[in-house]
Amino acid sequence: MGLLQILILALVQGAAELLPVSSSAHVIVAEKLMGLDPTAPEMTLLLVMLHTGTMFAVIVYFWKSWRAAYFSSASAFRANALYLVVATMLTGAVGLLLLQLIKRVAGGNSPDFQIEHLFGNARLMAVALGAAGLMIIISSRFPRRQTATSRLAARRGSERCRDCVCRFEASRAPAPRSRPVFCWA
Amino acid sequence: MIAREAYRLYKALAPGSATVPEGWMHFVGPSLLGMVLSFLAGLGALKWLSRWLEQGHWHFFGVYCLFASLVVLWIG
Numbered sequence: 081m082g083l084l085q086i087l088i089l090a091l092v093q094g095a096a097e098l099l100p101v102s103s104s105a106h107v108i109v110a111e112k113l114m115g116l117d118p119t120a121p122e123m124t125l126l127l128v129m130l131h132t133g134t135m136f137a138v139i140v141y142f143w144k145s146w147r148a149a150y151f152s153s154a155s156a157f158r159a160n161a162l163y164l165v166v167a168t169m170l171t172g173a174v175g176l177l178l179l180q181l182i183k184r185v186a187g188g189n190s191p192d193f194q195i196e197h198l199f200g201n202a203r204l205m206a207v208a209l210g211a212a213g214l215m216i217i218i219s220s221r222f223p224r225r226q227t228a229t230s231r232l233a234a235r236r237g238s239e240r241c242r243d244c245v246c247r248f249e250a251s252r253a254p255a256p257r258s259r260p261v262f263c264w265a
Numbered sequence: 266m267i268a269r270e271a272y273r274l275y276k277a278l279a280p281g282s283a284t285v286p287e288g289w290m291h292f293v294g295p296s297l298l299g300m301v302l303s304f305l306a307g308l309g310a311l312k313w314l315s316r317w318l319e320q321g322h323w324h325f326f327g328v329y330c331l332f333a334s335l336v337v338l339w340i341g
Contacts, residue, residue: 086299094306098314100326101333109337121274122292126299128270133300137307141315196273206337213330220324 081122085114090130097134100216104131105205118199127199 092110096103107127108118116123139146150160179195187193198204274292 081295083298086295087302090299090302091306093303094308094310095314097303097307098310101330105333105337109340112340121270121277122296125267125270125274125292126296128266129296129300130303132267133303133305134307136300137304137311140304141308141311194273202337202341206334208334209330209337210334213327213332213334216327216330217324218327220327 081116081126085116086126088114089126090133093130093134094137097131097138100212102209102212103134105209108199108205112200112202119196121196124196124199 089107089110092106093103096106104127107130111118111123118124118127150157182195182198183189183193186198271293278292
């Protein structure tokens with residue numbers, strides 16, 4: 081694995097992380113195109129480290145607005161911390177359930193099966209990307225609602241919600257067309 | 266996740282090479298470099314894309330994902 085290959089993968093990860101297009105799938109496809117094996121332990125470690133790098137980038141970029149939103153008062157911190165804990169626990173529970181299901185269906189409960197083996201399955205990636213695309217198109221048809229964070233900001237009397245999850249107006253007016261900024265896996 | 270993948274790499278390298286620091290760093294070094302580079306790339310992309318994303322065009326990403334899925338199938 082050369083420096084140029086690492087640089088290309090880092091650029092792909094950095095560009096795709098913010099977009100709802102699965103940065104993991106893009107990195108894995110880039111690895112395949114460069115003749116690398118995405119299921120190899122050194123490549124899966126690289127994939128995780130690339131995600132860690134962009135995670136720190138997101139933290140650095142949004143730190144000021146997060147500090148203002150989460151640490152402005154004790155009540156704001158408690159409410160936001162609760163949302164984060166609940167969301168993290170639910171995500172972890174869904175992930176663990178999926179992991180067990182995949183182990184049973186794809187791995188036949190074999191003790192040698194590792195989830196990383198699926199990283200080389202192009203059909204599975206294509207189906208997952210297609211499903212994500214359909215969900216994005218369908219979700220774009222739904223009217224937008226205020227988020228819990230924007231309601232919190234409205235209660236505080238703020239004119240604008242400064243959270244990265246909610247960058248549109250936190251008023252009683254209908255939400256504008258802009259979408260909140262997320263960090264995507 | 267980092268610990269899990271590092272352990273998976275450690276097990277893959279064993280026996281022998283994992284006990285040699287140079288052998289271990291040969292695989293961990295690129296990952297650390299990748300983390301630093303993706304941090305810089307992510308920071309640049311965030312500055313560039315965040316304003317653009319806020320203007321909507323949500324469904325474009327759905328169309329792109331469908332197109333990307335076909336490309337992935339084709340690359341196989």
